[in-house]
Amino acid sequence: MSGPRSYRIASIPGDGIGIEVVAAAWEVLQAAAERSGKFTILKTNIPWGTEYYKEKGFYLPSDFQIILKQFDAVLFGAVGAPDVPDHISLWELLLKLRGPLQLYANVRPIRCFTKPRLDTDSSHFNWLLIRENSEGEYSGHGGCSHAGQDWEVATDTSIYTRHGIRRIMRFAFEAASKRPRKHLTVVTKSNALRHGLVLWDRIAVEVAPEFPSVTWDKELVDAMTIRMVQKPWTIDTVVGTNLHIDILSDLAAALAGSIGIASSANLDPERKNPSVFEPVHGSAFDIMGKGVANPIGAIWAAADMLAWLGEQEAADDIMQAISNVCKAQKVTADMGGQLNTKEAAAAICEALAEL
Numbered sequence: 001m002s003g004p005r006s007y008r009i010a011s012i013p014g015d016g017i018g019i020e021v022v023a024a025a026w027e028v029l030q031a032a033a034e035r036s037g038k039f040t041i042l043k044t045n046i047p048w049g050t051e052y053y054k055e056k057g058f059y060l061p062s063d064f065q066i067i068l069k070q071f072d073a074v075l076f077g078a079v080g081a082p083d084v085p086d087h088i089s090l091w092e093l094l095l096k097l098r099g100p101l102q103l104y105a106n107v108r109p110i111r112c113f114t115k116p117r118l119d120t121d122s123s124h125f126n127w128l129l130i131r132e133n134s135e136g137e138y139s140g141h142g143g144c145s146h147a148g149q150d151w152e153v154a155t156d157t158s159i160y161t162r163h164g165i166r167r168i169m170r171f172a173f174e175a176a177s178k179r180p181r182k183h184l185t186v187v188t189k190s191n192a193l194r195h196g197l198v199l200w201d202r203i204a205v206e207v208a209p210e211f212p213s214v215t216w217d218k219e220l221v222d223a224m225t226i227r228m229v230q231k232p233w234t235i236d237t238v239v240g241t242n243l244h245i246d247i248l249s250d251l252a253a254a255l256a257g258s259i260g261i262a263s264s265a266n267l268d269p270e271r272k273n274p275s276v277f278e279p280v281h282g283s284a285f286d287i288m289g290k291g292v293a294n295p296i297g298a299i300w301a302a303a304d305m306l307a308w309l310g311e312q313e314a315a316d317d318i319m320q321a322i323s324n325v326c327k328a329q330k331v332t333a334d335m336g337g338q339l340n341t342k343e344a345a346a347a348i349c350e351a352l353a354e355l
Contacts, residue, residue: 026043059089
């Protein structure tokens with residue numbers, strides 16, 4: 001008789017409150033594994049972050065892809081420090097992971113566990129936002145010339161490929177087809193960006209017939225912000241560019257209660273590389289060390305990681321535990337509670353045991 005399944009997970013807490021919330025997520029992961037008895041998790045701590053950068057001169061070693069391919073998945077915290085420019089820390093760590101590992105599908109679920117920020121029903125916030133994660137506005141093409149002069153020029157060129165758009169569009173339609181409402185909204189800005197985002201529109205029309213069970217509509221990104229606020233019940237699954245969903249998902253999390261609860265999955269749908277799971281929030285150095293960071297985003301990311309690995313039952317249990325503690329107001333201050341980070345994680349572990 002075979003023993004429990006075993007998964008090797010790379011833990012990269014990174015910077016700031018990332019270290020605190022990843023530690024909390026690991027407590028819940030271990031509790032879920034022990035409760036299940038069907039799998040074990042082998043954690044390897046990897047110190048890539050700003051302290052590592054200051055010591056070594058780089059965020060990632062040259063063989064980072066070889067190192068990460070040894071693992072089944074990655075649990076990531078956050079990156080960023082006050083004394084390192086954000087564009088350096090982000091591009092040298094998280095964005096440097098996404099491209100080479102082909103983590104082209106960024107999935108950001110939205111649910112309201114307590115009271116929404118708007119005067120509306122919490123059930124209206126059950127969304128799945130899907131972000132093209134490998135090209136678009138974050139392609140890294142561009143540069144500066146004549147630095148410091150009045151005629152200094154800076155460019156950032158967005159790159160949109162038929163291949164990249166088609167694969168994320170198919171991923172989004174497929175994801176929508178598995179949800180109860182089976183509806184997809186394609187977000188672009190094709191009235192002004194008349195080349196790359198017109199291509200997005202065209203490819204949406206081409207791909208849609210492959211998924212006859214899915215209804216879909218199209219929205220300009222500025223109009224989408226209004227729709228999220230005024231008609232949240234009309235939204236189900238959303239797909240858009242790297243920049244657009246980056247912004248819309250923060251708005252979505254805030255509307256649903258707090259950005260502290262939001263999770264993010266950087267997926268390689270072909271499963272040739274380990275996928276990376278993280279909370280949406282940043283390193284938040286202003287609250288680092290105070291013990292007030294909301295761990296739910298990281299714990300939700302850990303649940304998504306388990307689901308991706310095939311442990312759906314354990315993932316569902318974690319999400320039910322999160323829901324239960326939120327209903328009981330056993331949460332951190334950003335959600336109207338009084339618990340600190342460790343206490344919030346402990347409450348979720350207790351809720352798991354009570355299921």
